[in-house]
Amino acid sequence: MGILQKLLSFLFSQLILVLMVSNHNNAMGLKLGYYHKTCPNAESIISKTTYRFISRAPTLAAPLLRMHFHDCFVRGCDGSVLLNSTKTSISEKDAIPNQSLRGYHVIDAVKSAVEEACSGVVSCADILALVARDSVSMIHGPYWKVPLGRRDGRVSILNEVFAELPAPFANITQLKQMFAAKGLNTKDLAVLSGGHTIGTSHCLGFTNRLYNFTGKGDTDPSMDPNYIVKLKQKCKPRDTTALVEMDPGSFKTFDEAYYTLVAKRRGLFQSDSALLDDPETKAYVILQASTHGSTFAKDFSESMVKMGQVGVLTGNQGEIRKHCALVN
Template identity: 60%
Template structure:
């Protein structure tokens, strides 16, 4: 057999293996084993999210935090054990909410198809359906994820980007998950429907370098407004601020408009305009139609939803999302 022919066979085998591995997630994975699963999720979201619209941003954030630690395996849903502090207990996750919502959806699906649908898939579907319910973009959610059995607060702290992250850190954290600068810019766009507690960014207003100063990269008029009307002390742990003031209920491009005006709330938001590549993506988004942003955001969400997934015999299908199976 010639060398060229051998090479072609090797390439074919490798590509076939990769295709099989990537194909473990598939649209309609539960079509036979639990055909009503995705409709149950959609119906529950449609019924309850309109009564608590901020949950859309909460589930988007929860999904993001889950995927950045051990992959999209539902490990963020696990409770602490007697021996281990779970991801929920890590500082980046203390403000996550909506766990009871996920638990209720899981109970409904367990009643329909016991032991079939993973919590990781439920979280992925809820995040998508909640965003769409609030007028945001639709993205495909292939299913077949299995649930992880390990959840450590220390890993969440190491992997989830901080609101204080600079661009270098952001790029490195995203690259470690196979996500590019364009994905960083697009996924940050989820902040268009987000809110933040004052204490997560008040160092920029009152003590940026430890000398009682203000972050010079933050628009001074915006900073003055926040000090006067929202975050009146550096230790305000209760007041909530819209990430996209005036448009936080609408999934649109105004978050990026604020960034170029130096009105991004977090240092990690402001960091996006400090890099030429990142800024060029932002400028292009602002020149494009909203439909382009929706399509690109969907593509990045699909990529993120595939990060580190567990399939086949890896992991388990949890009976309850907060606990591993006994």
């Protein structure tokens, strides 16, 4: 390794250290039962309102979980993904990776219900963290305790999404670096990828693997060829509208089946297949696939709590938005 590479590697490690310390210090401002005195029924109201939607449309759980993930990876868990674009700034919401997000109406309904009970107290960032947890729990996934006290950010910038959010085309090196930059380790990467056990994807997210992987009209050799045949039946070249289940057969249920698929080289995205390219992530995939997800629920809960503390604003930072799509 040359001197320049060593220097860059050192600087990157120092940056991660600074970010982790900053994240940790702010996360100390979060606590369980944060609204116990200021809005005692907040968590109950959020849960009941969320249930109204998930009971009628369980497929909303996946985009709501994804929305929380997309929020936390850009500027931290500050509700910035919820902000609308303005005349002077295009927001995260309008970035291509976020254009397929849905469920904003659930967040708005929850916010309205909470505002009715106690105006100007509960942040949109906290609401998003709780709605994501409750949605997963309501489709037979794990339940975790969410420390609260996040404040809402006032800034949302489209271009930051491409720099911060892991792409479906990312390789294992890129994924590990992007998670490390948020204070999340390699195990968290393997665990949180398991969120792909629910939901669907547009063909656009993976058709390069089916038709033109290296620019020569070829397929991705890391994907099961029999699975490629099935996917080609659903996704024609340049198809931008068709939807494919990420976990065929149980895409509405939060379970460990995702890892069985990845182990069989049937992960939908390159970022899924990439888990087999690292000894630690591969070992985790094999463990969950071979033991019916023996530790997945517990691990997912722990990693979600960690992710929910990334880059949070607390204390006097940020604000409590009156409307989640608009700064005050």
